[in-house]
Amino acid sequence: MGIYVVKEGDNVDQIALQTGVPVRILIYDNQIAYPYRLAVGQALFIRGWMTQERTPLYVSGYAYPYISNEVLKNTLPWLTAIYIFSYGFTMEGELVPPSKNEDWMIASARLMGVRPVLVLTPLGTDGHFNNNLVNVLVQNRSMQQKLLWALGSVMEEKGYGGLDIDFEYVQATDREAFAEFVEFATQVMNLFGYPVSVALAPKTSRDQPGLLYEGVDYKLLGAAANRAMLMTYEWGYTYGPPMAVAPIHMVRRVVEYALSEIPGEKISLGIPNYGYDWPLPYVKGTTKAQTLGTLEAIQLAIDHGVEIQFDETAKSPWFRYWQYGIQHEVWFEDVRSLKAKFDLVKETGLSGVGYWQLMRYFRANWLLLEEMFVTERAGS
Secondary structure, three states: OOEEEOOOOOOHHHHHHHHOOOHHHHHHHOOOOOOOOOOOOOEEEOOOOOOOOOEEEEEEEEEOOOOOHHHHHHHHHHOOEEEEEEEEEOOOOOEEOOOOOOHHHHHHHHHOOOEEEEEEOOEOOOOOEOHHHHHHHHOOHHHHHHHHHHHHHHHHHHOOOEEEEOOOOOOHHHHHHHHHHHHHHHHHHHHOOOOEEEEEOOOOOOOOOOOOOOOOOHHHHHHHOOEEEEOOOOOOOOOOOOOOOOOHHHHHHHHHHHHHHOOHHHEEEEEEOOEEEEEOOOOOOOOOOEEEOHHHHHHHHHHOOOOOEEEOOOOEEEEEEEEOOEEEEEEOOOHHHHHHHHHHHHHHOOOEEEEEOOOOOOHHHHHHHHHHEEEOOOOO
Protein backbone atom coordinates (compact mmCIF):
# COMPACT_ATOMS: atom_id res chain seq x y z
CA MET A 1 0.00 0.00 0.00
CA GLY A 2 1.44 3.39 -1.02
CA ILE A 3 1.02 5.12 2.32
CA TYR A 4 3.60 5.51 5.09
CA VAL A 5 2.59 6.72 8.56
CA VAL A 6 5.30 8.70 10.35
CA LYS A 7 6.60 7.20 13.60
CA GLU A 8 8.45 8.81 16.50
CA GLY A 9 12.03 9.64 15.45
CA ASP A 10 11.38 9.42 11.68
CA ASN A 11 12.83 11.94 9.25
CA VAL A 12 12.57 12.31 5.48
CA ASP A 13 15.97 10.72 4.83
CA GLN A 14 15.14 7.60 6.83
CA ILE A 15 11.70 7.26 5.23
CA ALA A 16 13.16 7.71 1.75
CA LEU A 17 15.74 5.01 2.43
CA GLN A 18 13.13 2.66 3.89
CA THR A 19 10.63 3.11 1.04
CA GLY A 20 13.13 3.32 -1.81
CA VAL A 21 11.81 6.70 -2.94
CA PRO A 22 14.33 9.53 -3.52
CA VAL A 23 14.15 12.25 -0.86
CA ARG A 24 13.32 14.97 -3.40
CA ILE A 25 10.37 12.91 -4.71
CA LEU A 26 9.08 12.22 -1.20
CA ILE A 27 9.26 15.95 -0.37
CA TYR A 28 7.68 17.00 -3.68
CA ASP A 29 4.82 14.49 -3.66
CA ASN A 30 3.82 15.35 -0.10
CA GLN A 31 4.54 19.11 -0.30
CA ILE A 32 6.78 18.88 2.77
CA ALA A 33 7.99 22.39 3.58
CA TYR A 34 11.56 23.26 4.54
CA PRO A 35 13.08 22.40 7.04
CA TYR A 36 11.17 19.15 6.32
CA ARG A 37 9.69 18.58 9.76
CA LEU A 38 7.09 15.84 10.15
CA ALA A 39 4.28 15.10 12.61
CA VAL A 40 4.02 11.71 14.28
CA GLY A 41 0.97 10.04 12.74
CA GLN A 42 1.27 12.02 9.49
CA ALA A 43 0.38 9.93 6.43
CA LEU A 44 2.73 10.20 3.44
CA PHE A 45 2.01 9.14 -0.12
CA ILE A 46 4.66 6.75 -1.50
CA ARG A 47 4.54 6.53 -5.27
CA GLY A 48 4.88 3.20 -7.01
CA TRP A 49 3.90 1.09 -4.00
CA MET A 50 0.44 0.27 -5.33
CA THR A 51 -0.25 -2.55 -7.72
CA GLN A 52 -3.87 -2.63 -8.80
CA GLU A 53 -5.85 -2.24 -11.99
CA ARG A 54 -6.56 1.37 -12.88
CA THR A 55 -10.18 1.96 -13.85
CA PRO A 56 -11.74 4.92 -15.77
CA LEU A 57 -13.10 7.75 -13.62
CA TYR A 58 -15.03 10.95 -14.30
CA VAL A 59 -13.17 13.49 -12.15
CA SER A 60 -14.72 16.87 -11.42
CA GLY A 61 -14.53 19.62 -8.84
CA TYR A 62 -16.06 22.95 -7.96
CA ALA A 63 -14.05 26.18 -8.02
CA TYR A 64 -14.75 29.89 -7.67
CA PRO A 65 -13.43 32.35 -10.28
CA TYR A 66 -11.06 33.77 -7.66
CA ILE A 67 -9.07 30.52 -7.53
CA SER A 68 -5.37 31.25 -7.84
CA ASN A 69 -3.90 30.77 -11.30
CA GLU A 70 -1.23 28.44 -9.90
CA VAL A 71 -3.73 26.17 -8.12
CA LEU A 72 -5.90 25.99 -11.25
CA LYS A 73 -2.90 25.25 -13.48
CA ASN A 74 -1.77 22.44 -11.16
CA THR A 75 -5.26 20.95 -10.82
CA LEU A 76 -6.61 20.96 -14.38
CA PRO A 77 -4.43 18.07 -15.67
CA TRP A 78 -6.20 15.70 -13.24
CA LEU A 79 -9.77 16.66 -14.20
CA THR A 80 -12.46 15.60 -16.65
CA ALA A 81 -14.56 18.68 -15.88
CA ILE A 82 -14.35 21.81 -13.75
CA TYR A 83 -17.57 23.14 -12.23
CA ILE A 84 -17.38 26.95 -12.09
CA PHE A 85 -19.29 28.32 -9.09
CA SER A 86 -21.69 29.93 -9.74
CA TYR A 87 -24.47 31.68 -11.64
CA GLY A 88 -27.60 32.68 -9.75
CA PHE A 89 -30.95 33.96 -10.97
CA THR A 90 -33.61 36.47 -10.00
CA MET A 91 -37.33 36.08 -9.29
CA GLU A 92 -37.85 37.26 -12.88
CA GLY A 93 -35.73 34.47 -14.36
CA GLU A 94 -32.73 36.62 -15.22
CA LEU A 95 -29.22 35.25 -14.79
CA VAL A 96 -26.87 36.67 -12.16
CA PRO A 97 -23.20 36.12 -13.13
CA PRO A 98 -20.41 35.29 -10.65
CA SER A 99 -18.97 38.26 -8.76
CA LYS A 100 -15.68 37.79 -10.64
CA ASN A 101 -15.42 37.15 -14.37
CA GLU A 102 -14.73 33.49 -15.14
CA ASP A 103 -13.66 33.71 -18.80
CA TRP A 104 -10.01 33.03 -17.92
CA MET A 105 -11.00 29.77 -16.18
CA ILE A 106 -12.99 28.59 -19.18
CA ALA A 107 -10.07 29.36 -21.51
CA SER A 108 -7.59 27.57 -19.20
CA ALA A 109 -9.84 24.51 -18.95
CA ARG A 110 -10.37 24.24 -22.70
CA LEU A 111 -6.64 24.58 -23.31
CA MET A 112 -6.15 21.47 -21.12
CA GLY A 113 -9.01 19.48 -22.66
CA VAL A 114 -11.13 19.87 -19.52
CA ARG A 115 -14.87 20.52 -19.79
CA PRO A 116 -15.91 23.84 -18.16
CA VAL A 117 -19.33 23.43 -16.54
CA LEU A 118 -21.63 26.28 -15.53
CA VAL A 119 -23.03 25.81 -12.02
CA LEU A 120 -26.54 27.18 -11.46
CA THR A 121 -27.51 27.93 -7.85
CA PRO A 122 -30.45 29.71 -6.20
CA LEU A 123 -28.15 31.90 -4.13
CA GLY A 124 -29.79 35.05 -2.82
CA THR A 125 -28.14 38.44 -2.47
CA ASP A 126 -27.02 37.39 1.04
CA GLY A 127 -25.00 34.49 -0.39
CA HIS A 128 -27.30 31.82 1.08
CA PHE A 129 -29.48 29.29 -0.73
CA ASN A 130 -32.97 30.72 -1.22
CA ASN A 131 -35.66 28.06 -1.48
CA ASN A 132 -38.23 30.74 -2.35
CA LEU A 133 -36.30 31.30 -5.59
CA VAL A 134 -36.45 27.56 -6.25
CA ASN A 135 -40.19 27.49 -5.56
CA VAL A 136 -40.89 30.35 -7.98
CA LEU A 137 -38.77 28.75 -10.72
CA VAL A 138 -39.94 25.14 -10.54
CA GLN A 139 -43.61 26.14 -10.49
CA ASN A 140 -43.34 28.45 -13.52
CA ARG A 141 -42.61 26.90 -16.94
CA SER A 142 -42.34 30.24 -18.77
CA MET A 143 -39.72 31.40 -16.23
CA GLN A 144 -37.85 28.13 -16.77
CA GLN A 145 -37.86 28.68 -20.53
CA LYS A 146 -36.56 32.22 -20.08
CA LEU A 147 -33.79 31.06 -17.71
CA LEU A 148 -32.74 28.14 -19.92
CA TRP A 149 -32.63 30.43 -22.97
CA ALA A 150 -30.37 32.83 -21.04
CA LEU A 151 -28.20 29.93 -19.85
CA GLY A 152 -27.85 28.56 -23.37
CA SER A 153 -26.81 31.97 -24.70
CA VAL A 154 -24.17 32.44 -21.99
CA MET A 155 -22.86 28.89 -22.37
CA GLU A 156 -22.49 29.24 -26.14
CA GLU A 157 -20.98 32.72 -25.93
CA LYS A 158 -18.45 31.86 -23.22
CA GLY A 159 -17.58 28.31 -24.31
CA TYR A 160 -19.09 26.29 -21.48
CA GLY A 161 -19.46 22.57 -22.07
CA GLY A 162 -22.16 21.57 -19.58
CA LEU A 163 -24.59 22.59 -16.83
CA ASP A 164 -24.68 21.62 -13.14
CA ILE A 165 -27.81 22.30 -11.09
CA ASP A 166 -26.96 22.77 -7.42
CA PHE A 167 -30.22 23.57 -5.60
CA GLU A 168 -30.22 22.99 -1.84
CA TYR A 169 -32.97 23.22 0.80
CA VAL A 170 -35.66 22.46 -1.81
CA GLN A 171 -39.08 22.48 -0.14
CA ALA A 172 -40.86 19.13 0.23
CA THR A 173 -43.82 20.54 -1.70
CA ASP A 174 -41.47 21.24 -4.66
CA ARG A 175 -40.03 17.72 -4.74
CA GLU A 176 -41.66 16.58 -8.00
CA ALA A 177 -41.61 20.01 -9.64
CA PHE A 178 -37.85 20.31 -9.00
CA ALA A 179 -37.25 16.94 -10.68
CA GLU A 180 -39.44 18.01 -13.61
CA PHE A 181 -37.37 21.20 -14.00
CA VAL A 182 -34.14 19.17 -14.04
CA GLU A 183 -35.67 16.83 -16.63
CA PHE A 184 -36.74 19.80 -18.77
CA ALA A 185 -33.32 21.44 -18.45
CA THR A 186 -31.62 18.17 -19.43
CA GLN A 187 -33.83 17.70 -22.49
CA VAL A 188 -33.13 21.24 -23.69
CA MET A 189 -29.40 21.23 -22.95
CA ASN A 190 -28.83 17.77 -24.43
CA LEU A 191 -30.29 19.01 -27.73
CA PHE A 192 -27.31 21.37 -27.95
CA GLY A 193 -24.77 18.80 -26.77
CA TYR A 194 -24.55 20.00 -23.15
CA PRO A 195 -24.67 17.28 -20.46
CA VAL A 196 -26.52 18.16 -17.23
CA SER A 197 -25.59 17.08 -13.71
CA VAL A 198 -27.47 17.60 -10.46
CA ALA A 199 -26.02 17.87 -6.94
CA LEU A 200 -27.82 15.75 -4.34
CA ALA A 201 -27.95 16.21 -0.57
CA PRO A 202 -26.56 13.08 1.20
CA LYS A 203 -29.68 10.98 1.88
CA THR A 204 -29.73 7.50 3.41
CA SER A 205 -33.43 6.75 2.83
CA ARG A 206 -36.22 7.86 0.50
CA ASP A 207 -38.34 9.67 3.09
CA GLN A 208 -35.51 11.03 5.24
CA PRO A 209 -36.83 14.02 7.23
CA GLY A 210 -35.08 17.39 7.27
CA LEU A 211 -35.03 20.61 5.26
CA LEU A 212 -31.96 19.49 3.32
CA TYR A 213 -33.54 16.19 2.19
CA GLU A 214 -37.31 16.34 1.79
CA GLY A 215 -37.33 18.11 -1.58
CA VAL A 216 -34.71 15.79 -3.10
CA ASP A 217 -35.99 12.66 -4.85
CA TYR A 218 -33.03 10.47 -5.81
CA LYS A 219 -35.01 8.28 -8.19
CA LEU A 220 -36.64 11.13 -10.11
CA LEU A 221 -33.52 13.32 -10.20
CA GLY A 222 -31.25 10.41 -11.11
CA ALA A 223 -33.49 9.65 -14.08
CA ALA A 224 -33.83 13.33 -15.04
CA ALA A 225 -30.14 14.30 -15.24
CA ASN A 226 -27.16 12.82 -17.10
CA ARG A 227 -25.12 12.63 -13.88
CA ALA A 228 -25.74 12.92 -10.13
CA MET A 229 -23.18 14.25 -7.65
CA LEU A 230 -23.60 13.03 -4.07
CA MET A 231 -22.69 15.79 -1.62
CA THR A 232 -21.15 13.31 0.81
CA TYR A 233 -19.52 15.78 3.18
CA GLU A 234 -20.40 18.28 5.93
CA TRP A 235 -21.19 15.81 8.71
CA GLY A 236 -18.61 17.85 10.55
CA TYR A 237 -19.47 21.47 9.71
CA THR A 238 -18.84 25.07 10.78
CA TYR A 239 -21.47 25.27 13.52
CA GLY A 240 -21.69 21.59 14.43
CA PRO A 241 -19.73 19.55 16.98
CA PRO A 242 -16.21 18.33 16.12
CA MET A 243 -16.24 15.24 13.92
CA ALA A 244 -15.06 13.96 10.56
CA VAL A 245 -16.28 15.98 7.57
CA ALA A 246 -16.95 12.80 5.57
CA PRO A 247 -16.90 9.72 7.86
CA ILE A 248 -16.66 6.70 5.60
CA HIS A 249 -19.34 4.65 7.40
CA MET A 250 -21.83 7.48 6.80
CA VAL A 251 -20.65 8.03 3.23
CA ARG A 252 -21.17 4.31 2.58
CA ARG A 253 -24.79 4.49 3.77
CA VAL A 254 -25.48 7.32 1.31
CA VAL A 255 -23.86 5.40 -1.55
CA GLU A 256 -25.82 2.25 -0.77
CA TYR A 257 -29.10 4.15 -0.76
CA ALA A 258 -28.17 6.09 -3.93
CA LEU A 259 -27.44 2.83 -5.77
CA SER A 260 -30.94 1.58 -4.91
CA GLU A 261 -32.37 4.54 -6.85
CA ILE A 262 -29.74 5.57 -9.45
CA PRO A 263 -27.44 3.49 -11.72
CA GLY A 264 -23.81 3.56 -10.55
CA GLU A 265 -22.60 4.72 -13.97
CA LYS A 266 -24.42 8.02 -13.36
CA ILE A 267 -23.07 8.68 -9.85
CA SER A 268 -20.12 10.78 -8.69
CA LEU A 269 -19.01 10.55 -5.06
CA GLY A 270 -18.51 13.93 -3.40
CA ILE A 271 -15.12 14.34 -1.72
CA PRO A 272 -14.18 17.19 0.64
CA ASN A 273 -10.91 19.00 -0.01
CA TYR A 274 -10.92 20.70 3.40
CA GLY A 275 -11.24 20.20 7.14
CA TYR A 276 -12.24 22.15 10.23
CA ASP A 277 -10.58 23.49 13.37
CA TRP A 278 -12.98 23.77 16.34
CA PRO A 279 -12.23 25.68 19.57
CA LEU A 280 -13.25 23.64 22.63
CA PRO A 281 -15.43 23.13 24.53
CA TYR A 282 -18.08 22.97 21.82
CA VAL A 283 -21.13 25.10 22.64
CA LYS A 284 -24.11 24.67 20.33
CA GLY A 285 -25.12 27.94 18.70
CA THR A 286 -21.89 29.66 19.75
CA THR A 287 -18.88 27.63 18.60
CA LYS A 288 -17.72 28.32 15.07
CA ALA A 289 -15.08 26.17 13.37
CA GLN A 290 -12.49 27.57 10.97
CA THR A 291 -12.01 25.93 7.57
CA LEU A 292 -8.52 24.72 6.69
CA GLY A 293 -6.79 22.57 4.10
CA THR A 294 -4.85 19.33 4.57
CA LEU A 295 -1.44 21.01 4.42
CA GLU A 296 -2.54 23.67 6.92
CA ALA A 297 -3.83 21.00 9.29
CA ILE A 298 -0.60 19.00 9.13
CA GLN A 299 1.45 22.16 9.69
CA LEU A 300 -0.62 22.94 12.80
CA ALA A 301 0.17 19.50 14.22
CA ILE A 302 3.87 19.99 13.45
CA ASP A 303 3.99 23.49 14.94
CA HIS A 304 2.30 22.39 18.15
CA GLY A 305 4.22 19.13 18.44
CA VAL A 306 1.12 16.93 18.63
CA GLU A 307 0.51 13.47 17.20
CA ILE A 308 -2.05 13.01 14.45
CA GLN A 309 -4.61 10.36 15.39
CA PHE A 310 -6.66 8.25 12.98
CA ASP A 311 -10.26 7.27 13.63
CA GLU A 312 -10.68 3.78 12.20
CA THR A 313 -14.49 3.96 12.10
CA ALA A 314 -14.66 7.28 10.26
CA LYS A 315 -11.37 6.56 8.43
CA SER A 316 -10.37 10.13 9.12
CA PRO A 317 -7.38 11.87 10.76
CA TRP A 318 -7.75 14.25 13.70
CA PHE A 319 -5.78 15.83 16.54
CA ARG A 320 -6.05 18.29 19.40
CA TYR A 321 -3.74 21.16 20.31
CA TRP A 322 -3.60 24.10 22.72
CA GLN A 323 -3.16 27.74 21.73
CA TYR A 324 -3.53 30.84 23.92
CA GLY A 325 -5.12 28.77 26.66
CA ILE A 326 -7.79 27.32 24.36
CA GLN A 327 -7.86 23.69 23.25
CA HIS A 328 -8.72 22.98 19.62
CA GLU A 329 -9.86 19.85 17.75
CA VAL A 330 -9.04 19.43 14.07
CA TRP A 331 -10.53 16.95 11.58
CA PHE A 332 -9.26 16.86 8.01
CA GLU A 333 -8.57 14.64 4.98
CA ASP A 334 -5.31 12.84 4.22
CA VAL A 335 -4.21 10.08 1.83
CA ARG A 336 -5.65 7.41 4.17
CA SER A 337 -9.13 8.97 4.28
CA LEU A 338 -9.02 9.64 0.55
CA LYS A 339 -7.97 6.08 -0.23
CA ALA A 340 -10.93 4.80 1.82
CA LYS A 341 -13.24 6.87 -0.42
CA PHE A 342 -11.49 5.75 -3.61
CA ASP A 343 -11.78 2.13 -2.45
CA LEU A 344 -15.51 2.66 -1.91
CA VAL A 345 -15.86 4.04 -5.44
CA LYS A 346 -14.18 0.93 -6.85
CA GLU A 347 -16.09 -1.47 -4.62
CA THR A 348 -19.51 -0.04 -5.46
CA GLY A 349 -18.92 0.66 -9.15
CA LEU A 350 -19.48 4.42 -9.09
CA SER A 351 -18.26 6.17 -12.22
CA GLY A 352 -16.95 9.43 -10.81
CA VAL A 353 -15.77 11.68 -8.00
CA GLY A 354 -16.48 15.36 -7.45
CA TYR A 355 -14.47 17.63 -5.14
CA TRP A 356 -15.82 20.42 -2.98
CA GLN A 357 -13.77 22.37 -3.66
CA LEU A 358 -10.58 22.93 -5.65
CA MET A 359 -9.36 26.17 -4.08
CA ARG A 360 -6.45 24.40 -2.34
CA TYR A 361 -3.96 22.08 -4.02
CA PHE A 362 -3.13 18.84 -2.21
CA ARG A 363 -0.79 17.05 -4.61
CA ALA A 364 -0.83 13.64 -2.87
CA ASN A 365 -4.58 13.37 -3.47
CA TRP A 366 -4.08 13.57 -7.22
CA LEU A 367 -1.09 11.23 -7.26
CA LEU A 368 -3.07 8.66 -5.27
CA LEU A 369 -6.01 9.04 -7.62
CA GLU A 370 -3.70 8.55 -10.61
CA GLU A 371 -2.38 5.28 -9.17
CA MET A 372 -5.92 3.91 -8.76
CA PHE A 373 -7.80 5.39 -11.74
CA VAL A 374 -7.49 6.73 -15.27
CA THR A 375 -9.11 10.15 -15.58
CA GLU A 376 -11.63 10.31 -18.41
CA ARG A 377 -10.88 13.14 -20.82
CA ALA A 378 -13.73 15.43 -21.87
CA GLY A 379 -12.14 16.54 -25.12
CA SER A 380 -14.34 19.60 -25.26
